[in-house]
Amino acid sequence: MKKSESERSVKAKKETVLKDLRKFGGNLYDQMEHGKFPWVEMPSRSTENIFYSPDVRQFILGEKSVKRHARNIRHIKPFTQMVWAGFFTSELVRNRKTSTLRDVYYSAQAYEMTFKDQPESNNILTDLETATGFAREDFNVYPEERSALFGDLTIEYTVPGYEGKQLNMTSHPDGVMLGPSVVSSEFAQNKCDKVIAIEKGGLFTRFIEERVHEKFNALLVLTAGQAPRATRHFLNRLNRELELPVYIFTDGDPWGMHIAMVIISGSANAAHLRGLTTPDAKWSGVYATDIVDYKLPTDPLTPVDIKRLHELEKDPRYTGDLWKREIKTFLKIKKKAEQEAFSRYGLTYIVDEYLPAKLDAMAD
């Protein structure tokens, strides 16, 4: 049950989700009607079945599959939980309601399906994702929101009560929260020609104040640290549906570098899903070489930072020349710098000097 890549319309996508869930239930129903214990087969998510695919440019699951069989005493409970999760989310989608992972955990109790703890409940939802090929956001299950967006993009809501209503993403000076209603909206009109994703709220606000969206004709997205899955999916849509190039600005340390990498190539945990990555997005700084070139104020790398760099060295996602060069440089200079470090040259330096230079370099 792999979803086709061609889905453009959010509405059409929801219908596909519902259709597939119905098929999923119908399959189990038929098995039981034929006097058989129901079962489902899905790709294995064990570590030995997760591979990095240079073609797809993200982690994917291998050939191994597992069978969840209601005949098996150890399987029947998670199996039931998964069917329940399918039922529950199909109700969400049908009634156009959204929910959170925490909600799912508590809702189960109403059906005498109590989960042992939150991780068990989360894990069942991941099972459902794997078995159906949809992300939980497609089932209207969203994480807590922290991301935001600002720029001259007009969206059209699809959520109940707001259908057809439009909103320009510059309408709020603090940015618009990237919640379920924005994520599930259709793109009505767009005047931006690039997306700039920013790790930290402080810099996001500075960019709005300095009118970066106008000066560079850019849509600003705040990832607020590691980007939530809904945000990654949204970036993917901006890139795919509006064909906007995506530039990512993070702190100059291994953790910032990895925030960019997860947006670009995804994570092993999401190997069963597609559409959460933006392989053509570019990490635009702060590089280790920038620290040298711009003589930025720095902190020394901690032992944890260095250990992380050595881990990244072996990570199959870090194969490009840029990545290799930056890891090597970090290890050489043993220093790191935050995005705010540019303030040393004045508050507007980063917008007036650094950003144009970077975007120029990227455009080449």
Place this chain on the structure above:
Amino acid sequence: MVTFQEISPADFFYRNRDIAGFTNPSRAIFVSIRELVENSLDSAETLSTPPEVYVRLTEEEGAPTATESGNGVYRLMVMDNGSGIAARHIPSAFGQVLFGSNYKLKQARGTFGLGGTMAILYGQITTHKPVIIKSSTGGSKVYEYKMMIDIQRNRPLILDRKTKRNSENWRGTIVEYSLEGDYYRAMSKILEYLKQTALVTPYADIRFVDPKGRLYMFTKATTKMPEPPTETLAHPYGVDVETIQRLIRVTNSRSLLDFMRKHFHRVGQGTSLNFLEFAGFVRTPTPQRLKVENIQKLVETANKSKKFRRLFGKLTEEQIKNLIKKTKSQSLLDLLQKAFPKIDKAIILRLIASAGFVRTKNPKKLRPEEIVKLVRMMKQYDGFLPPDASCLSPLGEDLLRAGILKELKPEFIAVSQRKPSTYAGHPFIVETAIAYGGNIPNKDDIVVYRFANKIPLLYDEASDVSVRVIRGINWRRYKVSSGMPLAILVHLCSTKVPYKTVGKEFIADRPEVKIEILNGIREVARRLQTFLAKREHVAKEKKRLSVFAKYLPKIARFSADLAGKTETPNIDVLLKSVRKYEEE
């Protein structure tokens, strides 16, 4: 000036009542009831009559009433349907310490019938009141004595004596007297004692009315009784110098050879002869002093028996005379041994004895050091046959099971009786049982019921050999985990129970006894393991079924909803198939 004064046994026990268990008021009341109940049970069992024992404890009228936590004066009455006591023995049996009926070697609860008198003595010294004894052996009269014990002289002091007509053909004994004690502190032990006694005596009716007027009834579950023990002689391994001296005093044997045969368990002519030779108590004539007719007798005896003829060949007088002429041997035994080096010494000895030439001392003429030597050699000689167990009266597996079922109502029970064994010349039999569930409490530790000759042992549990054995077993191997309602019963029957103290509280660590207890417990534990394994399997199966029963309907419902169907699929077939699997 130092004065020396003889003290009587009664006086001795008066001064040392601690060693008989009368250590404090609560212990005293417990021991008093125990001793009298045991006498009653023994007395009925000698007649093979199911015992009926009635115990009544009341607060003494006129005495200050006992508080819930203090001493009081009580009147104790114990009635039984036992053999009764002949009128002329009543005063001594209850008024003289160490006048017992049990000075014989067979299994009985009491050793000397001493405890009963001790209990009465204790009552007298704490209340200074007489004891009343009523008894009948089932004849036409009931005798009633009112008496006290003259402690210094160890003599009964009869205050009053009545004879009544026994119109109802009653048989049995009633003992009634006053004593000081602390019932409320002893209560739990007394009730536990009665319960365990009922458990190990399932053919007895025991009733107890306590000072509050509460009746505790332990009703028999069967009328079958264990085979009564037969009296037996002492085994050579189990005697001491004093026993030998007593036997010498009463014997009419004129030779040690005869003495050994007559007074010892499983000692016949051959064993007696071989042992006495081993011990150096056999003399054979000096060869040179043998007369012609002696030689003729010897040759004749040898040639008459086929066995001797085969071993010695045909003997002639000439042959023997020649041997005597050449030898320097001082005894006939030595001479024949040298002449026939291939023949066993025991055979030669038997030949000499058959011819009537073996001399052993008259036991009455043994010197003290010879008696000591005799006893020492008895312990060293390894040719005695082990004692047999006819003098023991174990409960048997059926009665043991009946007793446990009656008192504990367990879910599972396994009992085992070991083969007879011996330690230091004393035969013994170990009986073990293990019970699970029912009235047995869920405790961290296994409940242990210990019995010796049908007496419950209630004190000093931690020091007892059974408890040590049980602690030493790796119970996880038998699928036993802590918190299970589990009880183990160990019953040791012996003519001499190896108590570690005078108080009959716990059994000493005798290796021979320990190994029997260990093997007995292992045997029943193995059967428990089978039971527990089966239970576990059934429980697992039940749990497995319940999992399917819980989740399958949910899968049916959710998938029907998910598929948009109005009816849920039929899952009866699936549930049935799981159940079928269980039966396989």
